Amino acid sequence: MNTSNGARYLNAGGYGVFIHGARHPHVEQAVIQQIQTNPVSSRILLEPTAAIAAEALIKIAPKGLRHVHFAGSGTEAAEAAIKLCRTLGRTRLITTVNGYHGKTMGALSVTANEVYQNPFRPLLDDVSSIKFGDIKALENALKTGPKAAVIMEPIQGEGGVRVPPTGYLTAVKNLCEQYDALLIFDEIQTGMGRLGKWWGADFEQVTPDIMLCGKGLSGGIVPVSAMVATPDVFKAFNRDPFIHTSTFSGAPIAMAAVKAAIEAIEKEKLVHKAEILGLQIKEGLQEIVTQYCPHLVKEIRGVGLLIGVELHSPGLAGALIAELIERYLIVNYSLNAGAVLRFTPSAVMSQSEVAFLLEAFRSACIALSEQYPSLSSVGVS
Incomplete structure (x- = not known):
C-alpha cells in the first residue's frame, strides 16, 4: 500500500479484510x-x-x-x-x-x-x-x-x-x-x-x-x-x-x-496458500523471538493467516507496533487484548514480501530488546 507522500508499506494488518490483497x-x-x-x-x-x-x-x-x-x-x-x-x-x-x-x-x-x-x-x-x-x-x-x-x-x-x-x-x-x-x-x-x-x-x-x-x-x-x-x-x-x-x-x-x-x-487456491504461508510466517516469527527477545514475548499463536504475538504488557505491544511501522510494516492492534498484536496478511503474498515481513519483524525485535534488555526494565515483574 502507498501513502500520500509516496511511502510504500506492506499491509499485514487490515483486520482480516485483505485475504485477496488490495484491489484484486x-x-x-x-x-x-x-x-x-x-x-x-x-x-x-x-x-x-x-x-x-x-x-x-x-x-x-x-x-x-x-x-x-x-x-x-x-x-x-x-x-x-x-x-x-x-x-x-x-x-x-x-x-x-x-x-x-x-x-x-x-x-x-x-x-x-x-x-x-x-x-x-x-x-x-x-x-x-x-x-x-x-x-x-x-x-x-x-x-x-x-x-x-x-x-x-x-x-x-x-x-x-x-x-x-x-x-x-x-x-x-x-x-x-x-x-x-x-x-x-x-x-x-x-x-x-x-x-x-x-x-x-x-x-x-x-x-x-x-x-x-x-x-x-x-x-x-x-x-x-x-x-x-x-x-x-x-x-x-x-x-x-x-x-x-x-x-x-x-x-x-x-x-x-x-x-x-x-x-x-x-x-487461485488461496485457502491452501493461507495454510502454507501461515505456517511459514508463524515459524519465522517464533525463530526471531527465540533469538532476539524471548524475555519480552509471552507467546506466538494462531492458525493460518491469523497470528497473534502476545507480549508481557500492552506498552510493549504498542512499542513493537511503532517499531514495525517505522520499518514500513503494518499490523493489527487487538481491541480486547492490548498486549497482543496480530498479523492478518493476505494469501497472495510473494516470497519476497514474506522475507520483507520477517526482516522488518527481526529488526524491530532487536530494537525493542535493546530498549528493554530485561522485563524489569519494562516495569514488569
Missing part, C-alpha cells in the same frame, strides 16, 4: 462492471445479483446453512442474528469473555468488554459471559435459565487470537443441541479461507445454526457482510421479508464483489 483485479473488474450496469437496485423488484451471490456463498458454507441475509458490516450481521434468534424465543444470550461481535447496540451487548459497553448502558437484558474454551462453564450457563442463543468466534480475533482446545467446537455444538440452544458462529474474521480452511467451523466439521461472514467476503473493495442460517432457523425472515430490511442490503455492487471474491479464492 478479478473483484475490482466485477465491481466496475456492475457499477456501469446497475450499482444500487430498487427494493421493489427482485435483484438477480443477490441470488447469484447467495448461491456462491452457500456452496462454500458449512453443510446445512441454506439461507442468506446480506448486510453492510459485521455488526449488522450480528444484529440480524440476534433478531433472528428472538423470532424463535431465544431472548437469552450467552457470549464469551473478550469475544468481539461489533459495536451497535445488540452486537455491543455480546461484545464482553466494559470499555466499549459502559458509555452506552443500558444494553440488552439477559446476556451472560463465559470463559472461551471452557466447556464446563458453557454447560453451567445453558442449564440455568430459559433457552438461549450462544454466540462465539471459532478463534477469538480481537480477544488476542485465542485458539480453543481441540474438540471444543464439537462439544459446544453438542451442548447446544442437548439444551435446545441456538449456536451462532461469528466467522467475520476467521472465515473466507484465512485459517487455511474456508471456515473455522470446518476444522471440526461443525454446522452452527447461524454463521456470520464479512471482511474477506468483499474482496477488500466493497463493504459487505452476511448472516447465513439453516432453513428452520431462518423461517421467520422467509415468511415475512419485511420484518428485517435495509436499503443497501444486497446492493448489486456488493453482490458482484461477493461472487468475484469467492471465485478468486477458488481459482
